[in-house]
Amino acid sequence: MNNNIIAIVAISFIVVGSIWGIGNLISQNNTHFSKSGGVLLLMKDNKFNVTNPDIIVKIDQPLKISIANQDFRKHDFIVDDLNINTGYISSGQDFTTVIASNKSGSYRYYCSIHPGIMEGKIIVKS
Ligand SMILES: [Cu+2]
Numbered sequence: 001m002n003n004n005i006i007a008i009v010a011i012s013f014i015v016v017g018s019i020w021g022i023g024n025l026i027s028q029n030n031t032h033f034s035k036s037g038g039v040l041l042l043m044k045d046n047k048f049n050v051t052n053p054d055i056i057v058k059i060d061q062p063l064k065i066s067i068a069n070q071d072f073r074k075h076d077f078i079v080d081d082l083n084i085n086t087g088y089i090s091s092g093q094d095f096t097t098v099i100a101s102n103k104s105g106s107y108r109y110y111c112s113i114h115p116g117i118m119e120g121k122i123i124v125k126s
Contacts, residue, residue: 038063038096039063039064040068041066043067043069043075045071046114055099055121055123057124062100067086067089067097069089074090074091075118078111078112079107082099084109106123107121107122
């Protein structure tokens, strides 16, 4: 019985450790295209993908975006002008949505808990 619990705890650490390790590798870059062709944003150290990169979206071509929280604190992802608000994303959680616009322009994305340090631009163009 006790051995089983220890084994489960050990496996949990290995799984969580692997996920964090992968996240560390990925977050060295800027924007990432996931397998499904969308963008992956990692929340870590109060930044989005280290550098709060510009996210380029084409007019009338919805772009899937997944936001994963790899920090120890909660964050959110908000784009007022595009009606995106993930709500709070807890540590270890993620949220997938779509960025879509039929108007070109530059739209601010940000975390409402850390505005100024966690914010960047979504650029919609043809
Ligand atoms: Cu934040």
